[in-house]
Amino acid sequence: MDKLKxxxxxxxxxxxxxxxxxVQSLAKVKKENFLVETIVVDKRISPFIIKxxxxxxxxxxxLNKVTSFLARNxxxxxxxxxxxxxxxxxxxxxxxxxxxxxxxxEVYEGRxxxxxxxQLFDEVQNVFKTRNHGWQKA
Numbered sequence: 001m002d003k004l005k006x007x008x009x010x011x012x013x014x015x016x017x018x019x020x021x022x023v024q025s026l027a028k029v030k031k032e033n034f035l036v037e038t039i040v041v042d043k044r045i046s047p048f049i050i051k052x053x054x055x056x057x058x059x060x061x062x063l064n065k066v067t068s069f070l071a072r073n074x075x076x077x078x079x080x081x082x083x084x085x086x087x088x089x090x091x092x093x094x095x096x097x098x099x100x101x102x103x104x105x106e107v108y109e110g111r112x113x114x115x116x117x118x119q120l121f122d123e124v125q126n127v128f129k130t131r132n133h134g135w136q137k138a
Contacts (some may be wrong), residue, residue: 004055015137025061025077028121045073045075046115048069048070048075048098049074049075049097049115049116050115051069051077051107051115052066052070052088052091052092053092053097053116053120053121053124054120055069055078056124056127057114057123057124058127059127059130063083063085063089063092065094066088067082067083067085067087067088069083070083092124092128093128094119095107095122096110097114097115097116097121098114098115098116098117098118098120098121099112099114
């Protein structure tokens, strides 16, 4: 029997403690017949994520500057550490921010409100392409 795929989106408005309690309670649900992924959306950081996309989309700054911007605004890892540049890279390549999410190897359109436009996402991806392949044109 195929397992039913469920994605649970948790909006975080009340801080880390309440969100952690919510996610822990979801982990206790029996999942023999389900594949469950929990996605936590922290509304507090949304403005900073939007700004990070806009900053990088211009193509005139490096990823480490975006990482520093996120650190100054207390965007940190789950273990309360500063983000590394490779994590900033993952954030800027994450389709979840414009409305798609990957689950169990497949891509789905989310029912969540995207925080950036597909156009802004594509602009950022074009900056990555330009920077990653510029050396090959020489």
